[in-house]
Amino acid sequence: MSAHEEHSSEEQHIVSPKIYVLIATALLLCTALTVAASYLELGPWNAVVALAIAVFKASLVVLFFMHIKYSSKLMKLTVGAGLFTFLTLVGMSMSDYISRAWGSF
Amino acid sequence: MDSPTVALHESSHGEHPSYQRHHFVSMAQQKESASFGMWLFLLTEIMFFGGMFTAYLVYRNWYYPAFVAGSHTLSIVLGTTNTGVLITSSFTMAMGVWCAETRRRGGLILSLILTLVLGLAFLGIKSVEYHEKWVQHHVPGLRFDAMTFVHPKAEPGQAAEPPLPLDMAQHTEVYFSLYFAMTGMHALHMIIGMGLLVYMLIQAIRGAYDNGNIAFIENFGLYWHFVDIVWIFLFPLLYLISRHQ
CATH class of the missing domain: 1.10.287 (Helix Hairpins)
Structure with missing residues (x-):
């Protein structure tokens, strides 16, 4: 109650x-x-x-x-986790892309 | 159930709204769970659009002159208007959520209608733009001619765009593929959203949200704002590449 x-x-x-x-x-x-x-x-x-x-x-x-x-910490953390995962995936894809040609010059 | 809004149980607990599920301690907990679930869905949507944004980044770096030339064929007036229309529709939807929260049925119906009309306006303007692409032979795979970038024609009242070498001109097809994939998936989200808007409008007219059971409206609001955010990124990336050149 x-x-x-x-x-x-x-x-x-x-x-x-x-x-x-x-x-x-x-x-x-x-x-x-x-x-x-x-x-x-x-x-x-x-x-x-x-x-x-x-x-x-x-x-x-x-x-x-x-x-x-105005939301709870759980909601803030959820949005933050999504943003973090998104940036990690894009960042790692791009770091692969820019470093492909390294060593071949 | 006698009362539409309140269910009474024998002894274990007091009154609660009839739409509160029994596995939730309180309405606050039920609400939190509903928006948590919606946000998890939106995170998968971020990943979905994120893949296309990554493809865009890589190809833009490879074929930058083709992306500039492709971007310059888009109408800045139509693009900016559409951005304004979509932001306004997000605003009317936010007002709809507020009306639902404060149990204003008339306001909710008006907000949903305005959101629906603005969504239709967005898709109308978008289809004018798509038609323009068709006329100009800028539809990859179906109706595409790279020569329009090798021998650019001056638009009335404007200087002609600088011509591209043939190989770079052919890469404008990559730009337009991404343009159609990204704006097309965005438009599909809008169409789904408008179907849901019609459903909510009918429900609102019937008075289905008058008892405060508005989780559907709140979660739809999140979805609609998410679609707005996707466009907030699409607009500068597709329309505004080096306009000064």
Whole structure:
């Protein structure tokens, strides 16, 4: 009984529409920013800037639209584990790719 | 069951919503398990799209001039519009989840309709772009002509793109293969999502979510935002390669 009540007291956080409006505006502004940045001559930095803006936008979506900022540690850890596995797999594939020709010069 | 929202049991425990499964201690635990499961599914989706992103990275390094030329044939106006449309649909879906959480049936129905309309708009714009590819002979395997990159024609009001050597021009087919694979899989996710939106809309009109049993809506929200995130990466990678050149 008491355990039951304890659990129901930790009601989930309802994110307010104000925050959704704010985040949507930020996402649209970032879209304009990434288009503008692609017309600048930045050399190799063009790709870096484009990806940095995309990562920032994705973080906003995950944290606020997908409520991870307000979620339990289990949920945060799940997202973190997914990100870690993704980066490990891509990173190891790319390290194989860039080191294929080593020693053959 | 007499009451639609509350089930009463003899003695072991007190009241709980009728949709709470008996193997869960509380609604909080049931909710947590549901979103945990949804996130695990989304992680497999990240791996699925991750494979295509890795292929894109490798080929972009190999055939960079072909990727630049291919990217420049995409319409920046349509691409940017579609990004805006999809972000807005994510926003309306987030509002739908909020309406469901606060038990506003009218708001939920409106949010679902707006999300559905914006999803349709996205696919409409996407099909205009696909049609353009067909007209320009940029569809790998079916209707492809690398010569459009060896002898580029100037668009009205624009300078012609610099011509590519024949071997590099042929590699634009790799760019377009990745373009169709990635945007096509993304569009398929949208189509599945819109089917689910129609289902939820019917359920919402029937009042199925009025009792607070909204795990389906919350998990669909996660799915829809995930599809948005995929596009957030596809847009700069496919449309915005060195626009200044």
